[in-house]
Amino acid sequence: MSDQRDIIIIGAGAAGMNAAYVAAEPGLAVTVVDANPCPGGQYHRRGALEQRYRPSGCSDENRWARVEILSGQQVYAVNSMPDTGHVLVRMRGDERHPHEIGILRARALIVTTGAMDRQLAIPGWQLPGVMAGGGAQSLIKGSGVLPGQRTLVTGTGPFLLAVAASIVQAGGEVAAVIEANAPAGLARHTRKMFPAAVAKTAEAARFAGILARHRVPYLTRRRVTRIAAGAVDTQGRACVSEATVQRIDSQWQPKPGTEQRFDVDCVTLGFGFTAQLDLLLQLGCAITDAPDGGLAVLVDERQATSRPSVFAAGETTGIGGVDLASVEGRVAGLHAAAELTGRAPATALVKSLHRQRRHLHGFATALALAFPVPTQWVNDQPGETIVCRCEEITLGDIRSARDDLGATDPRSIKLLTRAGMGWCQGRMCSFSVEGICGRQANVAAQAASASRPVSVPVPLGAIARDENVMRESAQ
Amino acid sequence: MTNSFDAIVVGAGVVGASCAHYLVEAGLSVAVVDRGSVAAGTTGAGEGNILVSDKEPGPELDLALLSQRLWTELIDVIGPAIELEPKGGLAVGYEQHTFDHLRAFATEQAACGVVATPVTGADLLELEPNLNPEAAGGVFYPQDMQTQPMLAAAHLIARGVRMGRITLHTNANVVAIPRDARGAVTGVETTTQTLQAPLVVNAAGTWGGEIAALAGVNVPILPRRGFILVTEPLPVIVNRKVYSAEYVANVASDDAALQTAAVVEGTHSGTILIGASRERVGFDRTLDWTVVQRLAQQALQLFPRLAQASLLRTYGGFRPYCPDHLPVIGPDARVPGLMHACGHEGAGVGLSAATGFLIAQAAIGVSPLLSLAPFAAERFDAHHVAVVHA
Numbered sequence: 011m012s013d014q015r016d017i018i019i020i021g022a023g024a025a026g027m028n029a030a031y032v033a034a035e036p037g038l039a040v041t042v043v044d045a046n047p048c049p050g051g052q053y054h055r056r057g058a059l060e061q062r063y064r065p066s067g068c069s070d071e072n073r074w075a076r077v078e079i080l081s082g083q084q085v086y087a088v089n090s091m092p093d094t095g096h097v098l099v100r101m102r103g104d105e106r107h108p109h110e111i112g113i114l115r116a117r118a119l120i121v122t123t124g125a126m127d128r129q130l131a132i133p134g135w136q137l138p139g140v141m142a143g144g145g146a147q148s149l150i151k152g153s154g155v156l157p158g159q160r161t162l163v164t165g166t167g168p169f170l171l172a173v174a175a176s177i178v179q180a181g182g183e184v185a186a187v188i189e190a191n192a193p194a195g196l197a198r199h200t201r202k203m204f205p206a207a208v209a210k211t212a213e214a215a216r217f218a219g220i221l222a223r224h225r226v227p228y229l230t231r232r233r234v235t236r237i238a239a240g241a242v243d244t245q246g247r248a249c250v251s252e253a254t255v256q257r258i259d260s261q262w263q264p265k266p267g268t269e270q271r272f273d274v275d276c277v278t279l280g281f282g283f284t285a286q287l288d289l290l291l292q293l294g295c296a297i298t299d300a301p302d303g304g305l306a307v308l309v310d311e312r313q314a315t316s317r318p319s320v321f322a323a324g325e326t327t328g329i330g331g332v333d334l335a336s337v338e339g340r341v342a343g344l345h346a347a348a349e350l351t352g353r354a355p356a357t358a359l360v361k362s363l364h365r366q367r368r369h370l371h372g373f374a375t376a377l378a379l380a381f382p383v384p385t386q387w388v389n390d391q392p393g394e395t396i397v398c399r400c401e402e403i404t405l406g407d408i409r410s411a412r413d414d415l416g417a418t419d420p421r422s423i424k425l426l427t428r429a430g431m432g433w434c435q436g437r438m439c440s441f442s443v444e445g446i447c448g449r450q451a452n453v454a455a456q457a458a459s460a461s462r463p464v465s466v467p468v469p470l471g472a473i474a475r476d477e478n479v480m481r482e483s484a485q
Numbered sequence: 486m487t488n489s490f491d492a493i494v495v496g497a498g499v500v501g502a503s504c505a506h507y508l509v510e511a512g513l514s515v516a517v518v519d520r521g522s523v524a525a526g527t528t529g530a531g532e533g534n535i536l537v538s539d540k541e542p543g544p545e546l547d548l549a550l551l552s553q554r555l556w557t558e559l560i561d562v563i564g565p566a567i568e569l570e571p572k573g574g575l576a577v578g579y580e581q582h583t584f585d586h587l588r589a590f591a592t593e594q595a596a597c598g599v600v601a602t603p604v605t606g607a608d609l610l611e612l613e614p615n616l617n618p619e620a621a622g623g624v625f626y627p628q629d630m631q632t633q634p635m636l637a638a639a640h641l642i643a644r645g646v647r648m649g650r651i652t653l654h655t656n657a658n659v660v661a662i663p664r665d666a667r668g669a670v671t672g673v674e675t676t677t678q679t680l681q682a683p684l685v686v687n688a689a690g691t692w693g694g695e696i697a698a699l700a701g702v703n704v705p706i707l708p709r710r711g712f713i714l715v716t717e718p719l720p721v722i723v724n725r726k727v728y729s730a731e732y733v734a735n736v737a738s739d740d741a742a743l744q745t746a747a748v749v750e751g752t753h754s755g756t757i758l759i760g761a762s763r764e765r766v767g768f769d770r771t772l773d774w775t776v777v778q779r780l781a782q783q784a785l786q787l788f789p790r791l792a793q794a795s796l797l798r799t800y801g802g803f804r805p806y807c808p809d810h811l812p813v814i815g816p817d818a819r820v821p822g823l824m825h826a827c828g829h830e831g832a833g834v835g836l837s838a839a840t841g842f843l844i845a846q847a848a849i850g851v852s853p854l855l856s857l858a859p860f861a862a863e864r865f866d867a868h869h870v871a872v873v874h875a
Contacts, residue, residue: 087774100774108795294771401754415523415639416497416646418655422522425529425635428754433717435798463772463799467717470759471792474781 015041015078017346018099018116020085020289023051024065024332025324025339026122031068032343033120034076035351041078041114043101045466048081051124052144053332055151065336082107084466088119088289095318097293102468109472118319118346121290121307122339125283125325128304130387131397131405131442134237135279139250143173143280156182158276162253164188164234165280167381168210171217173278178224185272186227188234188255190262190281191381209333210373232257233387235264237277253277262387281383283329284441287457288465290326293317297457300328302378303385304441305456311364313342321346330374337367388445397446398439400432408446420444420459435462490516490652492684492848493673495659495696496827497521498528499634499834501688502641503841504826506559508686509650511845516680517642517651518673520658520692524635527690527833530802532713532750532758533634534726535835538574538626539733541590542597544859545811549832550598551855552839553628559838563644567637568753574629574726575604575612576733577620577787583730584621590733591624600627615722615790629726631750634834654680659689662700662823669821670700684848686824691768691805693813693827697862702819704862706828708803710769712762712776714784716794718755726750727787732761736831737810741765743776747783749791757794759784761831763804770801806830808865814840815857816847824848825862 017033019026022044034040042049050063064074082104090097097119103110127142134140139158141149143165146157160183163174174184221228232255240251253272256264282302290307291297296316300306306328313321323342324335341363344355393406411417411426420443423429429443430436436443440459492508494501497519505515519525535556540546560569576591578584584605591601604612605622612625645651657675662685665671672681687704689696697704732746741764748760762776777799785792805828807813812832813825824847826840839855846853 087772089771089774292772411639414647415636415643416653416655417639418522419525422525422529422635425524426639431715431754431756431798433797464796467795467797469792470714470716470781470785470794470796473778473796474785474792476778 013114015039015116017118019120021122022049023124025335027065028336028339029120029343030077032340033347034073035347043080043083045084055148086466086468111472120321120342122324123286125285128282128284128441129438130281133395136396136399137239137250138247140277143278146278150176150180160185160274161276162272162274163278166190168214169280175217175220184226185274188232189230190233192230261384285326288462291461299453301375312345334370385445397442398429401428403427403429419455488680490514490682493682494686494688496688497523498526498690499638500826500837502638503837504686504688504844505651506641507841507845509645511849515651518654518657522655524638527802528634528638531634533632533834535630537599537628539736542593548836548839552836555838563640568633571630572725574626575623577623578730579620581621587624587730615788670823683822688826691803700820700823705865706805709806710764710766712801714759715798716757717797723749723751745779747787749784804831813862814860817862
């Protein structure tokens with residue numbers, strides 16, 4: 011089959027699948043590329059045997075027949091050809107087939123790569139039994155496995171309720187939900203309530219009801235400050251046995267004497283999400299700061315980025331949840347298709363989508379403001395806390411690079427300590443490193459540390475043999 | 486805090502750090518000014534080569550040999566943190582004729598004091614057990630070394646700071662170099678403050694031409710882009726710094742088009758670095774996958790076992806080069822108090838020690854250990870080469 015497509019969508023989550031469905035106009039070759047074994051993304055994650063994922067309102071199978079879905083394909087790089095304007099998408103197979111690599115060309119690209127859990131380096135966070143809130147949910151949704159027997163759910167934001175509810179519904183025990191902020195803060199930011207907020211509030215209330223029925227304590231203005239391991243298990247690993255929680259001030263500094271200990275074998279950390287911008291940064295798309303303190307790709311009304319024929323939707327444009335991602339995906343799909351067919355989308359539809367997007371976006375911003383993660387959280391952490399797990403770099407190592415060696419930004423800290431140079435390419439430690447830099451790193455510095463020219467590792471042998479590159483360079 | 490110093494070094498890369506170090510050793514108080522962080526420019530994009538093997542006989546080789554000696558002394562001063570490894574270099578010729586050429590080149594170098602030993606067959610595989618056994622032969626250069634250049638720069642500066650002899654100003658862009666009635670420099674103005682010193686050392690690497698222009702003189706420095714591939718951490722596959730014979734020719738080439746030749750070496754952390762590409766494309770950072778593929782192919786030709794290794798990341802940077810591929814080192818005869826220490830192309834880490842040493846000698850009026858004439862900034866004036874701004 012030819013390697014030429016009209017529209018390529020990277021990511022088969024809510025944003026990507028909505029985009030694909032809307033973009034699949036007759037005569038357009040639309041392909042969705044996704045790293046997971048089956049479509050659905052983080053929110054609609056499911057076991058491979060379950061029914062295939064169809065976003066709500068996307069039931070016309072004639073449209074789906076025009077959508078090609080390539081699952082288990084990891085995109086490691088994208089770039090645009092200066093002469094033709096085509097975007098080249100470079101893929102390798104999944105973990106078992108990394109040598110199978112290929113290139114597709116697109117006239118338009120929609121990047122819907124979503125977000126990953128934002129990680130905070132807390133003493134003991136590297137222990138087996140500690141996982142991100144999103145990771146725990148994936149485990150339950152994807153394979154029906156409980157993260158632990160007795161779990162402490164910690165972090166900030168309504169997502170904690172969702173994580174705790176899915177654990178108890180799957181039959182697990184939640185020792186407590188530890189919320190660092192105060193949920194009352196949300197009302198301050200949502201005084202003018204949107205319809206979107208009502209649905210979201212109802213969902214949160216439903217989760218709260220589930221937790222109340224299971225008598226799960228919900229403790230606010232506290233955070234986990236230490237996670238300790240117990241005896242070595244049969245596999246020689248020391249797993250989580252205890253977590254210490256303390257009351258905190260508005261800058262998240264723990265108050266001495268307020269320690270509270272929980273006997274648990276699992277701790278989930280949910281401190282928000284980081285948009286996966288690797289591919290958009292490779293293309294040189296303009297980046298902006300998001301209300302949650304992270305980065306987002308800059309898009310216009312049409313979900314178009316600053317680069318020609320490159321669109322983005324979902325969490326890459328700012329963390330907003332599944333409903334906003336779905337609407338943004340539709341807007342992106344409509345406009346990407348319109349750009350190629352030359353036919354303007356129906357005005358009424360566009361207006362309605364734009365209105366929904368505005369409401370959901372307003373709610374997302376209110377959530378980000380009500381559940382902030384201050385950068386000072388890192389100040390009181392002990393120096394031996396591991397920050398970069400891949401390279402085993404401690405907080406003390408990084409402070410010393412900052413104070414003694416003149417490193418003032420995340421990139422210099424990486425160069426002088428190796429924090430962020432390992433297998434995960436800084437995905438786990440970048441938020442902590444930015445915190446240690448002392449001031450909110452500016453957008454350019456954050457983008458530099460989020461930049462990854464190779465998104466997933468690729469075997470050198472496969473790159474050397476790849477005939478697509480040879481053909482490309484011969485052109 | 487005083488704003489008055491004996492010397493100001495513009496640039497906190499490895500060359501600026503070395504200049505600051507030797508100026509302090511000579512008894513001067515020094516301010517180091519950088520528009521970014523420490524080692525954030527070309528130093529932060531380098532491999533950390535300290536090589537004599539890739540230099541043909543001439544002033545640059547003399548500089549490299551002096552530098553090689555100084556680096557072995559520096560390790561005693563700043564300690565093991567800079568990961569200096571006297572691992573030696575191995576130049577490999579696949580075909581008999583490239584190997585013959587390498588041997589002839591090594592004979593010329595040996596006459597200038599370079600230790601170079603031709604190796605073939607079993608001896609070659611003993612040096613590098615995973616090398617492609619089809620290679621005709623190689624030349625081993627035990628004087629070649631590797632360091633972690635960012636750590637080297639940072640520790641050289643940090644030592645002076647601890648001694649109270651260096652003041653470090655990061656994120657400070659130099660916007661003017663004021664001069665007095667005689668035309669002599671009086672210091673630098675940054676975006677935030679004015680620093681005074683009778684001596685200003687231009688160690689701004691790729692931006693050396695712009696700094697020179699602020700002082701009213703022409704120093705033609707251009708960027709030559711390079712990419713480096715980094716593998717996942719692996720058990721030791723490569724012992725030395727190993728490169729193919731074409732590398733030497735590429736280093737000295739004037740061609741603007743893309744050139745690649747495999748340079749493969751392991752690091753302290755277990756990753757393997759694969760270079761080296763050279764192309765003149767201005768300051769464009771966009772990764773070129775044609776370059777990545779060529780580097781991968783050439784590295785696999787040297788070490789077939791690397792086919793299973795995963796490419797983890799790449800990084801790119803710009804080598805600051807002058808039209809005649811020699812650095813600019815020493816006092817500028819046109820502006821009293823201005824000295825240059827830039828334009829080292831891809832050899833800045835290696836040549837930094839000698840550069841700093843010679844700058845310090847010039848600063849205190851000692852006659853330099855090597856003649857600075859081949860490195861004089863004014864050498865370009867006769868040719869009317871214009872400064873090219875990026």
